[in-house]
Amino acid sequence: MMEERAAVANASEIGVLICDDLEAMRKLLRIVVELRPGLRVLGEACDGNEAVAEAGRLQPDVILLDLSMPGRTGFDALPEIAQVAPEAKVIVLSGFVAPTTARAVLALGAARCIEKGASPGEIAAAIEEVAAKRLPVVPIE
Numbered sequence: 001m002m003e004e005r006a007a008v009a010n011a012s013e014i015g016v017l018i019c020d021d022l023e024a025m026r027k028l029l030r031i032v033v034e035l036r037p038g039l040r041v042l043g044e045a046c047d048g049n050e051a052v053a054e055a056g057r058l059q060p061d062v063i064l065l066d067l068s069m070p071g072r073t074g075f076d077a078l079p080e081i082a083q084v085a086p087e088a089k090v091i092v093l094s095g096f097v098a099p100t101t102a103r104a105v106l107a108l109g110a111a112r113c114i115e116k117g118a119s120p121g122e123i124a125a126a127i128e129e130v131a132a133k134r135l136p137v138v139p140i141e
Contacts, residue, residue, distance in 0.1 A: 014131045015042040017058055019051040019074060020066040020093070025116070029064055029123070036124040048072030056084035061131045064123075066116075067094045067105070075105065082109040089130040091123075 016039055018029045026044050033039045042058045045051040047069045055063055063081065065074040074092060081090060089111040094101060102113040111130040114122070 013038055013040045014062060014127060015040055015058070015060045016127060017041075017043050017045065017051070017054055017060040017063045017088075019045040019048075019054075019063060019069070019077075021046050021069040022066075025066070032120040032123050033127070035120075036127075039124065039127060048074055048077030051077050052080045052084055055081045055088060059085055060088050062127045063088050063090045064127075065090050065092050065110075067092055067101070075108075078105065078108040078110060089133075091126055091130060 016033050018026050018033070018041060020026050020029065023046075026046070030041050030044070033041050042060050043054045045054045049072045051063070051065060051069075051074065052072075063085070065078065065081070067074040078090065078092075081088065090109065092105045092110045092113040093116050094113065095116050097113050097115050105113050112126055114126055118126070
């Protein structure tokens with residue numbers, strides 16, 4: 001189990017919680033985060049229930065949240081994550097981002113919705129941007 005946020009991330013680091021049901025995807029995202037200076041993985045979750053629990057416990061700066069997880073989906077967990085970790089910025093990850101899906105998750109409080117096929121640089125930059133509240137205006141058609 002990961003230690004508390006205060007013990008693992010200093011004030012200049014962006015603490016990230018990775019939530020995805022696929023272990024391989026969590027490992028890839030961990031590598032993306034850990035290779036970027038100033039970013040640190042605080043923990044991982046494999047379903048929506050665990051995502052809510054870890055978000056509340058760790059209070060990360062940014063949460064990478066898969067929409068499609070077994071049991072409680074990321075979509076279903078999003079409102080509760082906003083309650084238990086109100087300062088966290090959520091980046092929703094999806095295999096395919098349809099405009100209606102993007103609008104729905106943004107309406108539920110996500111800061112960004114990106115496809116899982118985004119490059120490592122795009123994912124890391126998105127983490128930094130939402131943590132800094134530099135959210136570019138992205139039109140949704």
